[in-house]
Amino acid sequence: MSMSRKDYVRVAQILKSHKQHEQECVRDGGAPSTPDEIFYRLASDFGSMFRADNERFDWDRFREACSVPLNWTHTIGALDE
Numbered sequence: 001m002s003m004s005r006k007d008y009v010r011v012a013q014i015l016k017s018h019k020q021h022e023q024e025c026v027r028d029g030g031a032p033s034t035p036d037e038i039f040y041r042l043a044s045d046f047g048s049m050f051r052a053d054n055e056r057f058d059w060d061r062f063r064e065a066c067s068v069p070l071n072w073t074h075t076i077g078a079l080d081e
Contacts, residue, residue: 007053014045040072 018041026032033041043066051057063070 007049010049011046014042014049018042018045040068043068044072 018038021041022032022038043063047057047059047062050062051059063072
């Protein structure tokens with residue numbers, strides 16, 4: 001199965017939202033996210049995108065393939081969505 005235009009648009013939206021999140025965080029005087037925090041958020045958002053596309057998507061298998069720790073939210077603290 002190949003990706004469609006909607007998939008490309010969704011990927012662009014995910015990347016743009018992460019860039020905006022970082023810019024807002026720094027603008028508001030917060031510390032920029034660590035590379036791990038950014039990676040884990042991206043993995044989570046892409047996992048959500050894949051799950052929306054495929055009800056059989058296995059988040060745990062994806063998480064393990066990406067080397068995202070099981071307790072990643074505890075590893076980096078509370079995430080402000």
